[in-house]
Structure formats: structure tokens, C-alpha cells
Amino acid sequence: MGRWEPNAQERLTRAALELFAERGYDSTTVAEIADRAGLTKRTFFRHFADKREVLFRGEEVLSRLISDGIAGAPASATPLHAVGAGLEAAATAFGPERREWSRQRQAVIADNRELRERELLKSTALTAAMADALRERGVPDLTADLAAEIGYLAFRTSYARWIEPADEQDFAELTRRTLKELREALGAVG
Amino acid sequence: MGRWEPNAQERLTRAALELFAERGYDSTTVAEIADRAGLTKRTFFRHFADKREVLFRGEEVLSRLISDGIAGAPASATPLHAVGAGLEAAATAFGPERREWSRQRQAVIADNRELRERELLKSTALTAAMADALRERGVPDLTADLAAEIGYLAFRTSYARWIEPADEQDFAELTRRTLKELREALGAVG
Numbered sequence: 162m163g164r165w166e167p168n169a170q171e172r173l174t175r176a177a178l179e180l181f182a183e184r185g186y187d188s189t190t191v192a193e194i195a196d197r198a199g200l201t202k203r204t205f206f207r208h209f210a211d212k213r214e215v216l217f218r219g220e221e222v223l224s225r226l227i228s229d230g231i232a233g234a235p236a237s238a239t240p241l242h243a244v245g246a247g248l249e250a251a252a253t254a255f256g257p258e259r260r261e262w263s264r265q266r267q268a269v270i271a272d273n274r275e276l277r278e279r280e281l282l283k284s285t286a287l288t289a290a291m292a293d294a295l296r297e298r299g300v301p302d303l304t305a306d307l308a309a310e311i312g313y314l315a316f317r318t319s320y321a322r323w324i325e326p327a328d329e330q331d332f333a334e335l336t337r338r339t340l341k342e343l344r345e346a347l348g349a350v351g
Numbered sequence: 352m353g354r355w356e357p358n359a360q361e362r363l364t365r366a367a368l369e370l371f372a373e374r375g376y377d378s379t380t381v382a383e384i385a386d387r388a389g390l391t392k393r394t395f396f397r398h399f400a401d402k403r404e405v406l407f408r409g410e411e412v413l414s415r416l417i418s419d420g421i422a423g424a425p426a427s428a429t430p431l432h433a434v435g436a437g438l439e440a441a442a443t444a445f446g447p448e449r450r451e452w453s454r455q456r457q458a459v460i461a462d463n464r465e466l467r468e469r470e471l472l473k474s475t476a477l478t479a480a481m482a483d484a485l486r487e488r489g490v491p492d493l494t495a496d497l498a499a500e501i502g503y504l505a506f507r508t509s510y511a512r513w514i515e516p517a518d519e520q521d522f523a524e525l526t527r528r529t530l531k532e533l534r535e536a537l538g539a540v541g
Contacts, residue, residue, distance in 0.1 A: 239541020281475050282468055303508065304536040310500040311540065318493065346494040347537060350501065351429020 172198040177215040231294035244312035252333035288313040362388040367405040421484035434502035442523035478503040
């Protein structure tokens, strides 16, 4: 089974989500995921380090997209505008074809304490990556931390809105709207 | 050994920190901690649910102090002023007699991935508690989330400054100074 399997990663991911929804994350084995996808365990481990990675593998890509977006913002951009550029760059990871998968993924995570904790840790790493990218632009320490916290709040809020059943708005548009609301809230925190 | 042991909790805490520093957190057992404190394992478990709790038990007290401080701020206080009141209330948990213990505790946590993760999760819970306390005051959702993130950043920064070797400033004073700097940074994020 050393041969190349078309769409193996996609098939494994879909099979995993199906099984997590049917019998729970903890009760699903890697062998069952591979079996449901019509692939072998060996193929699974060529694509994912472990079962959890099926759900979290995209986080590194996301972090890189946002950091690169911040780095690529015009030199004249304020810290929050640079963060906005980072979030818009992240939108390429949240196309309409990902929405249903993201909804299912979120339901699996919400249902499992260990996965919720893993997600919180990833979110801290994402915030730290944003702060680092801002510091690289010469933003002072505390301002970089602050803009990164606001940026992560914007991301978290946009994402929650994006996966709402009734919402069919574009992710990039949602980040712009959320950042606008957060700018207004900045005027209201006192 | 059912009798009351004077200062048992304090003695166990000091013994634990000594042992964690000497031989590492993972290599220290509850039996060793009790032994070093001249107490029994049974006494240990009357005070702490497990070894980790020696380091994190104070977090719930802290969360309650901050929430109560936010709730008790004048009705006219802005969200950030209410957060400031919460942080000042927390200062009672960070008296000068706690500084050296806090420094040692932080060194143990910094050295252990599992403990660092535990601390991050506790920090998320603290931020959520601040946001809840603000919502209780009628602060709108997103503004409450924003003020809580700023509040946690103020807390984290103040605490890091408080345990710096060179710093001997009062915790309450540090939270006021840090919040002032964060207000200035708010004007700079754009």
C-alpha cells in the first residue's frame, strides 16, 4: 500500500469527522478512520501524526497565513490595520466549501474537554504569533500584545459568526465587520 | 493523625516548592512533600486534591476577588474602570510576603510543559470570569469580551512586573500603572 492515494487526506478527514459524530472522538480509533476511508493505518500516519491532528493540522497553516498577512501590510498601516490584513489573508483557509466541515469539527471539539483545552492552547499560540509579527514591524511590546489580543478576539468572533447555521457571509467580510465593531467597542471601554 | 496541624497548608506548600526546585516537579511525589513538611499524605489530601493543586489552588480565590471587585465598582464606572477595580481587589492576594513564593512558583511552571498548559487554561477561565462579571453590569457582549481581554493583559503584565527580581512595587500600584499604559496603547493601535 505504498502507492499514492488520490485525496487521501481529504477522505481521511471526512471519515474521521463522520466517526467522531457517530460514536464520539474518544471511542474512534485510527484503524476505524482508515477503514471508513478505504485506506490503511499506514496511509493515515503518512498524513497525520495522530488522531487529534485530523482536527488541528490546519492551525499551523492558519498561523502562517495571518503572520504573513501582518508582515505584508503597508509600512504605513496601524497595528490594527496590519492585524486586519492578517485576518483577511486567513480567509483563504475559510472558503465556503470549508464551512460545513468547520461546523462539524467545532461540534466535535465542543463535546470533548481534552479537545477544548487543545483548542485554547492553539489559540494562545496564534495570539503570540500575531504579537510577534507586529513586533517584527517595530510595534512596541505592550501595543503589540494589545493589538494581538484584539486581533484574536476579532478572529474568534468572526469564526463563531461564520459557522453559525444561519450565516452565509464571506469570512473576509466578517473579519472586516467584526474589526469595525471592535473599533467602536474600543471607544466604549473607557 | 486526624488532629489539627498548625499551618499545614503553608508548610506543605513550602515543602512542595522546595522539592520541585530541587528535583523537578515530575520527580516529586506527594509522600515526599508530606514527609518534608513533617506531615502525612492524608493531611496533604485534606488540603489539596492532587500535587498540581499546590500550585494552582489560589486561582479560584483570585478569580473571585477580581469578579467581586468588578461587581462592586460604582455603577458609573466604565468597563475598564470596573476591570481596574477588580485588579486592585486582587492585590490582596499579592502581598509582599507572597512575592518570593510567586517567583519560585513561576520558575517551576516555566520549566514544565504540562504546568504551562494548565496555567494558560486557568488564564482563559480568568478572562471569561471577567467578561461574565462585566456582562452582569450590563456591558454589551463584545465590549465585555474586549475589556476582559485588556484586563487579563493588564493582569498578566502587572504580575510579570511584580515578580521581576528588581521590582519591589506594590501590586495594586503596578496594575494602575499598567492599565494607564494600556490606555495609551489603545490610542496607538489604530
